[in-house]
Amino acid sequence: MMTTFSEENYLKSIFHLEKAFPSGVGTNVLAEEMETKASSVTDMLKKLSDKNLVEYKKYQGVKLSASGKVSAIEVVRKHRLWELFLVEKLNFGWDEVHDIAEQLEHIKSKKLTYELDKFLGFPTTDPHGDPIPDSEGRFKISKRTLLAEMNRDETCICIGVRDSSAEFLQYLDRNGLGLGTEIKIIDKESFDQSIYVQIEGNEKYISSKIANNLYVKRKNE
Amino acid sequence: MMTTFSEENYLKSIFHLEKAFPSGVGTNVLAEEMETKASSVTDMLKKLSDKNLVEYKKYQGVKLSASGKVSAIEVVRKHRLWELFLVEKLNFGWDEVHDIAEQLEHIKSKKLTYELDKFLGFPTTDPHGDPIPDSEGRFKISKRTLLAEMNRDETCICIGVRDSSAEFLQYLDRNGLGLGTEIKIIDKESFDQSIYVQIEGNEKYISSKIANNLYVKRKNE
DNA sequence: ATAAATGTTTAGATTTGCCTAAAAAATTAT
DNA sequence: ATAATTTTTTAGGCAAATCTAAACATTTAT
Numbered sequence: 001m002m003t004t005f006s007e008e009n010y011l012k013s014i015f016h017l018e019k020a021f022p023s024g025v026g027t028n029v030l031a032e033e034m035e036t037k038a039s040s041v042t043d044m045l046k047k048l049s050d051k052n053l054v055e056y057k058k059y060q061g062v063k064l065s066a067s068g069k070v071s072a073i074e075v076v077r078k079h080r081l082w083e084l085f086l087v088e089k090l091n092f093g094w095d096e097v098h099d100i101a102e103q104l105e106h107i108k109s110k111k112l113t114y115e116l117d118k119f120l121g122f123p124t125t126d127p128h129g130d131p132i133p134d135s136e137g138r139f140k141i142s143k144r145t146l147l148a149e150m151n152r153d154e155t156c157i158c159i160g161v162r163d164s165s166a167e168f169l170q171y172l173d174r175n176g177l178g179l180g181t182e183i184k185i186i187d188k189e190s191f192d193q194s195i196y197v198q199i200e201g202n203e204k205y206i207s208s209k210i211a212n213n214l215y216v217k218r219k220n221e
Numbered sequence: 222m223m224t225t226f227s228e229e230n231y232l233k234s235i236f237h238l239e240k241a242f243p244s245g246v247g248t249n250v251l252a253e254e255m256e257t258k259a260s261s262v263t264d265m266l267k268k269l270s271d272k273n274l275v276e277y278k279k280y281q282g283v284k285l286s287a288s289g290k291v292s293a294i295e296v297v298r299k300h301r302l303w304e305l306f307l308v309e310k311l312n313f314g315w316d317e318v319h320d321i322a323e324q325l326e327h328i329k330s331k332k333l334t335y336e337l338d339k340f341l342g343f344p345t346t347d348p349h350g351d352p353i354p355d356s357e358g359r360f361k362i363s364k365r366t367l368l369a370e371m372n373r374d375e376t377c378i379c380i381g382v383r384d385s386s387a388e389f390l391q392y393l394d395r396n397g398l399g400l401g402t403e404i405k406i407i408d409k410e411s412f413d414q415s416i417y418v419q420i421e422g423n424e425k426y427i428s429s430k431i432a433n434n435l436y437v438k439r440k441n442e
Numbered sequence: 443a444t445a446a447a448t449g450t451t452t453a454g455a456t457t458t459g460c461c462t463a464a465a466a467a468a469t470t471a472t
Numbered sequence: 473a474t475a476a477t478t479t480t481t482t483a484g485g486c487a488a489a490t491c492t493a494a495a496c497a498t499t500t501a502t
Contacts, residue, residue, distance in 0.1 A: 090336035100330045115311035
């Protein structure tokens with residue numbers, strides 16, 4: 001059965017929110033994420049439930065069904081492949097690709113998705129460090145450490161962002177931070193959780209807010 | 222103002238039909254092209270007229286306004302760029318790209334269109350030999366000769382198709398015909414307008430129907 | 443345990459794009 | 473010139489996706 005753009009967007013949002021709400025995603029939370037009203041969400045959940053894409057009982061929150069999860073992952077796969085395409089092949093910055101990928105993720109063509117994947121060399125991560133599901137929907141959920149969790153004198157490498165808003169990404173660009181950047185923790189200020197780091201020779205101050213939105217891996221791990 | 226997918230499709234159809242109906246495209250003709258009903262067309266024409274995208278007077282047929290033409294050409298540009306992308310970069314056959322390009326042509330991003338154009342080397346023709354408008358909407362309207370108009374002993378080169386249905390394109394594939402193929406007219410049968418041709422050394426019979434859907438240019442012209 | 447607050451659903455409208463059936467205008471044929 | 477035919481428009485409805493306002497459930501606090 002054919003899914004509409006709107007249905008796909010709901011499935012994708014439920015997919016993302018299920019990580020934080022494994023027992024069921026609430027109507028208000030979903031409304032917030034979808035930038036719509038709770039009543040609209042209820043309407044749509046009935047529709048998705050009728051199509052067996054979600055498990056929904058009144059007042060109980062919603063979960064993806066098996067087939068709903070397949071659809072959601074397919075959309076996420078397309079979104080991330082297109083983001084990578086835009087960055088790798090069309091000179092886009094990582095802060096510019098989200099809105100366009102939101103459109104491209106709804107293009108329906110199995111062959112297109114497969115050929116795009118092949119064209120990009122069957123990549124496993126997108127420009128923000130998020131995993132790209134393969135054609136079977138499989139992907140790595142690597143345990144990611146926040147920069148904020150690192151200790152003094154440790155060295156790590158930036159592998160992803162938790163917040164992928166253009167504002168945050170542009171902040172990172174301005175401060176020489178990107179995927180693969182090596183960061184050495186010089187000192188941590190316990191009062192406000194800010195940290196001093198060394199990035200490519202330069203010492204930088206990083207606020208707690210930033211450190212809590214950057215994923216890193218320990219060097220030599 | 223933002224155009225919807227449906228509006229864009231109407232504009233594109235009107236654009237194409239204006240060649241055959243320069244004095245105004247009729248409601249029924251447009252309904253046929255759009256695979257919808259005449260009453261739906263009337264509804265949409267009112268909407269497009271309110272947005273000043275078409276010039277429409279009841280019972281008089283419709284024409285694109287200046288801004289409607291800009292929008293229509295933009296959609297055609299995107300359609301043809303995406304078709305070329307699919308063929309050149311993603312291993313699609315020329316018979317497989319239409320439906321996907323129908324989806325991709327509605328993606329809204331000036332930068333994407335420009336970067337795609339650049340990525341493809343600012344091409345001027347799509348996989349079916351149709352001109353690709355540049356970023357200013359300019360394109361060549363080359364006078365194209367039909368194979369059926371060629372005479373005995375003349376040699377020509379296939380430069381486009383009038384019918385770009387998958388069925389016709391697959392027929393051409395099966396018979397070794399593609400853009401750039403050299404065709405020498407051996408003989409013409411006046412009774413049914415069929416022709417005998419030589420294609421890469423092999424003699425082939427070509428029906429009037431085929432010959433009337435293949436654009437060629439005379440060799441050395 | 444009951445009241446207050448929060449979260450969720452229902453009821454009724456709206457907009458977009460489409461439909462059928464019927465009316466009106468334009469064209470064609472006699 | 474008028475009748476028949478074709479084309480186009482209008483009127484009224486429907487489904488998708490949204491909204492506001494009001495009702496209903498559930499949870500939290502006293």
